[in-house]
Amino acid sequence: MxxxxxxxxxxxxxxxxxxxxxxxxxxxxxxxxxxxxxxxxxxxxxxxxxxxxxxxxxxxxxxxxxxxxxxxxxxxxxxxxxxxxxxxxxxxxxxxxxxxxxxxxxxxxxxxxxxxxxxxxxxxxxxxxxxxxxxxxxxxxxxxxxxxxxxxxxxxxxxxxxxxxxxxxxxxxxxxxxxxxxxxxxxxxxxxxxxxxxxxxxxxxxxxxxxxxxxxxxxxxxxxxRPRGLAKRVIACLDVRANDSGDLVVTKGDQYDVRETGSTGEVRNLGMPVELAGRYFDEGADEVTFLNITGFRDFPLGDLPMLEVLRQASEGVFVPLTVGGGIREFTDSSGKHYSALQVAAEYFRSGADKVSIGSDAVYAVEAYLAGGGAKDGSTAIEQISRVYGAQAVVISIDPRRVYVAAPEDTPHHTVKTSKPGPKGEQYCWWQCTVKGGREGRDVDAVQLAKAVEDLGAGEILLNCIDNDGVGQGFDIELTDAVSAAVTIPVIASSGAGAPEHFSEVFHKTRAAAALAAGIFHRREVPISAVKAHLNSSGIPARTA
Missing domain, CATH: 3.40.50.880 (Class I glutamine amidotransferase (GATase) domain)
Structure with a gap:
């Protein structure tokens, strides 16, 4: 040389x-x-x-x-x-x-x-x-x-x-x-x-x-x-989906409906993933999360466009990148089996720092609970955590409210709610869902959070189907219940519409971070405004 x-x-x-x-x-x-x-x-x-x-x-x-x-x-x-x-x-x-x-x-x-x-x-x-x-x-x-x-x-x-x-x-x-x-x-x-x-x-x-x-x-x-210590993180989330032409676009909808209303019914397009990720890095996002919500997901390692998004984004985005969607074991059309660990490894090599597991975490917890809390090391959570560390495994929980008249009406973890149900019910629990919120399971959000922590997860991304896209604030009761039940960090998600919603969730719960999508995509609320508001409220936030 x-x-x-x-x-x-x-x-x-x-x-x-x-x-x-x-x-x-x-x-x-x-x-x-x-x-x-x-x-x-x-x-x-x-x-x-x-x-x-x-x-x-x-x-x-x-x-x-x-x-x-x-x-x-x-x-x-x-x-x-x-x-x-x-x-x-x-x-x-x-x-x-x-x-x-x-x-x-x-x-x-x-x-x-x-x-x-x-x-x-x-x-x-x-x-x-x-x-x-x-x-x-x-x-x-x-x-x-x-x-x-x-x-x-x-x-x-x-x-x-x-x-x-x-x-x-x-x-x-x-x-x-x-x-x-x-x-x-x-x-x-x-x-x-x-x-x-x-x-x-x-x-x-x-x-x-x-x-x-x-x-x-x-x-x-x-x-x-300025307020010192560990900053509360403000995370920009990009819901990425293939549109009807097969291109990956950033999209967003209410209660997970991402198609435009009207005659076309096309997937809502709010921008290209790599460009938006770069914009959020420049604007001061503490992390960027890509959630691949494309429905087919039959061959995760064949999802070359998403892997390429990670590769390109990591060239200019020097904050943590999380990717979710399809992190699970599967068998391809030729009969070759791939473990969840092999799938995750490809995403890590392509630029992800953390992987997010959704529906498969619910199925793993169902088996875990049915087995009395026994662990055999076979779940995706255990495999990835063992090799890459707990900090590399995020569990994405997609729950919806279920109202009951009294706690004894359900075996699930309930709270007395300030938002009564349609029949005046004073209590609720949060049912975990799979398949993008389309199917409910007999597991509650607190149950799931405790179980995945025991299985080796290092962080929880806590969504809320009821609040998604509403812009009236995070579900404080849900976030408080889950963040108080575990010792791993919890990211509040779904419902942010103003800087005050971020300070509210940090003041009232143990959330370590808060995530938003649509308000950042549409430039309704600048990330800098959220950070400035947090610091002025005595909540540590990174500003440079």
Whole structure:
């Protein structure tokens, strides 16, 4: 290779777990080329090495050992050569982890990686945009300022006197945890710079081009007076469907009816998925969710247009991408069987950070409940969570209200409602549905949420068929009931029509995020207006 080209080359250790496409895209956006690690010698010969660890601790260590990378990595780092670990790439540097029943790490940094304490009342995984408390000046973090960065993890390292020489920055979530480490030319972050927007690109630039990055003093701890801590996320959702011509378009409807009224009856077209995703990234969305609501779904891995949407979107959208629709096992027309894990892996490789499971989660929970809560590892939730971590699995719940005169009239979880039923009923429960809301099942939303948490899901996307497209606010009673029943984060969805609806759901429930679609598509409410309103209401929100 020509010397000039080699100067702009970084070596990437991609061991095949999770979405590394976004890291690749971020590196390329900064004008660098990538050489992939194919053998241990590639690690030894690297000028700069990036290790984006994704997934579960035990799985990662097993793969590194099998490929003969562990000792090469340790030798490289101990020689103080330019190294940047991301997320699990930070955790693996420690002595070990509680994850997967207890695993040994590389032992380069004193301390163990432990699970967040769920008894403190905070949702786990820790998902979202949080502040950094920088302990020392560094070129890596010098351009971040007081901007938040994106975390998604259930396990964390704790700063101690024994590892203090390594700790570059910490963050707060039920206590202080290690957010970034540095010793010499070796860096690692618990947060994902490739998913942290412009701030994250500045972090990557600080590693790749330290000579061009000034080491500025750390920002003031007061965050310039804004609400600090983990921000409440504002998520833009794109319902994607094939129209009658076979093109994927972003659509939206009331109570899941996405066809225009009148003589044409065509699928409502609100824009093209990649273009809208890019617009929402520019406007400050904290995450972008693609829900593929196309009905056929008989061959998910043949859904090349949706995979291409992810690939193209991830080239310019540097916040988390979630995709839902068809994440399940299936057998193709030739009789070849594909597991849900294989299907999810293709979406991760195409640019998704998380996958959303809908109807199949309901069927899995029905079997789980019928078996007395026994788990055999066969469900899509368990398979994907085991390999990619709970944070990669979102469960999309589509419930509708069912009214009853008294709690004893149903075995399901009820609440006394402020919205009486058609016959004056004072109580209701929420029936889970499948097939895009067309079929109800004998499972309630609270039941389902508890069960999927036990099966290994890391987040819940809580829709509400009754409120969808109405614009009168989220179903507070539903969101409160579900978010109070689980320890994993809950995303409120369906019904947003004004910035005040976002602050209401955050003030009155434990929701970690709120999602909207139509009001953003039609530019009725700017994302920036929602963020400004939240911060003025004392609710932390990312604004840059």
């Amino acid at each position: 020509h010397a000039a080209a080699r100067e702009r080359e970084v070596t990437l250790l991609d061991y095949g777990a999770g979405n590394v496409r976004s890291v690749r895209n971020a590196i390329k956006k900064l004008g660098w080329t990538i050489k992939d690690v194919e053998c241990a010698a590639d690690i030894a010969n690297a000028d700069k090495l990036i290790f984006p660890g994704v997934g579960a601790f035990g799985q990662a260590m097993t793969i590194l050992e099998q490929r003969g990378y562990t000792q090469a990595l340790k030798d490289y780092i101990q020689a103080d050569r330019p190294f940047f670990g991301i997320c699990l790439g930070l955790q693996l540097l420690f002595e070990g982890s509680e994850e997967n029943g207890g695993c040994q790490g590389m032992g380069l940094i004193p301390g163990a990686v432990t699970h967040f304490d769920v008894t403190k009342g905070l949702p786990v995984p820790h998902i979202g945009w949080n502040d950094l408390l920088q302990k020392h000046p560094s070129t890596l973090l010098s351009q971040v300022g007081d901007r938040r960065v994106y975390f998604v993890h259930s396990y964390h390292a704790t700063p101690t006197p024994q590892n203090s020489e390594w700790v570059l920055a910490t963050s707060e979530y039920g206590g202080e945890f290690v957010a970034a480490v540095r010793r010499g030319n070796v860096y690692a972050t618990q947060f994902h710079p490739e998913k942290s927007g412009a701030a994250g690109l500045d972090v990557l630039r600080g590693f790749l081009e330290p000579e061009a990055t000034a080491a500025l003093p750390a920002p003031a701890a007061d965050g310039n007076g």
